[in-house]
Amino acid sequence: MVSSATPKTRLLLVDDEARLTELLKMELEVEGYEVDVAADGATGLIRARTEPSPDLIVLDWNLPDFSGVDICQRIRSSAITTPILMLTGHDDVADRVTALDAGVDDYLVKPFSIEELMARLRAMQRRASTFSAAAGDGQHPETLQVGDLVMNTSTRDESRSGQLIQLSVKEYELLNFLMRGQGKVLERTEIMHGVWGENFYGDDNLLDVYIRYLRQKIESSERPALIHTVRGVGFILREERQLETS
Template sequence: MPDPSTPRLRVLVVDDEAKLTELLQLELDVEGYDVDIACDGSSGLVKARSEPSPDLIVLDWNLPDFSGVDICQRIRRSGVTIPILMLTGHDDIADRVMALDAGVDDYLIKPFSIEELMARLRAMQRRAQTFSGGSQGRETVVLTMSDLRIDTSTRDVTRGDRPIQLSVKEYDLLLFLMRADGKVLERAEIMRGVWGDNFYGDDNLLDVYIRYLRQKIEAPELPVLIHTVRGVGFILRDASSQET
C-alpha cells in the first residue's frame, strides 16, 4: 500500500480503450497515483503540456487521431521531459526503435499484467528522480573524445566541424559511452544505463543503436572511436590502430 505521507504522483493515461482506461484508473488510484485520462492524442498533448504537468505519462500507440509515436515526438519537441511509457501490440525491433527514437522511456507489449505496468512506472520514476537529482545546478559540460564533442547543455554533437544529428536514444547511448572515460562497458551495463532494467538482455536493440551511431559519427578518413570488445561490450576511445 502507498505511504499516505508521500505526495501522490500524477499519471496521464492517453488511450481510447474505455475498459482499459477504467481499469488503469482504478488500479493506479489504489497504488497511490492521481490519474487523468485523455481519450485521443490531441487532448493528451494539451494535458501533457499543461500546468501542473503530470509526473508520468502512459501513452497508447494506436489513437483515433494521431499515433502515440507522433504524440511523443510532439511532446518532446515542446521541451517536455516527463517519463513516457508506451503501450502497444507492436513487438518488432523496428517498432521498438521507432518508439525509442521518438522519446519513449519504456515500452510495454499488450496484453500486460497490472503488476508489470506498476513496476515499469516505479522504475521510470526512480530513473527520472536520479537524473533530476544529479543534474540540477550542474554547469554546462562539454565532453570530448578526439574530435568528437558533446555539449550536454544543448545536446549538440559535432565531429570536427560537422554537426551530427542524433535521435534521443542515439544521444543517450553516445553520452553513456563518453562518460565512461575510456572504460570498457559490458553489454548489460550499457542496457541498464541507457534503457533501464526493463530492457536488460535485449542485445539486438543495443547492436542496432551501435550500428546507427557508427554510421553517423564514423567516416573512412577519421579515427575509429567506437570499438567492440569481443565477448564483453564496447568502448569509446581514440585508438583506431589497436584491435579489440
C-alpha cells in the same frame, strides 16, 4: 497496502480503450498515483503541455486521431522531458526503434501484467530522479569530449571535427552514456540498464541496432573509429590511437 508512489505523482494516461483505462486508472490510484485520462492524442498532447505538467505519461501507440509515436514526437518537440511509457501490440525490433527514436523512455507490449507496468513506472521515476539529482550537484559536466567528438549536454548538440551531428533522442542518450564511461569497457547489460532503464526487458538486439546507427553518424573512412566492440562483453568508447598504444 504500502503505496509505491506519493499522492503528488501525477500520471497522464492516453488511451482510447475505455475498459483498459478504467482498470488502469483504478489500479494506479490504489498505488498512490493521481491519474488524468485522455481518450485521444490531441487531448493528451494538450494536457501534457498544460501546467502543472504530469510527472509520468503512459501513452498508447494506437489512438483514434494520431499515433502514439506522433504524439510523443510532438511532446518532445515542446522540450518536455517527462518520462513516457508506450503501450503497444507491436513487438518487433523495427517498431521498438521507431518508438524509442520518437523519445519514448520505455515500451510495454500488450497484453501485460499490472505488476510489470508498476515496476516499469517505478524504474522510470527512479531514473528521472537520479538524473535530476546528479545534474543538480554538478556530476554531469556541460561538455563531454572524446578526441574530436564533442557533446554539449546543455544544448544537446554533438559535433565531430567541428561538423554538427544529428542524433535521435535514443542515439543521444546512448552516446551520452558511452561518453561518460569513456575509456572503460561497458558491459551490454550495464549499457541497456543505463540507457533503457533497469526494468527494460526488450531484446538486447536493440543495442546493436543503435550502436550501428551511431557508428554510421560519428565514424567514416576519414575519421578514426571511436566505438569498439569487446567480444563477449560489450563496448568501449575511446580514440583508436589510444586503443593501439595501450
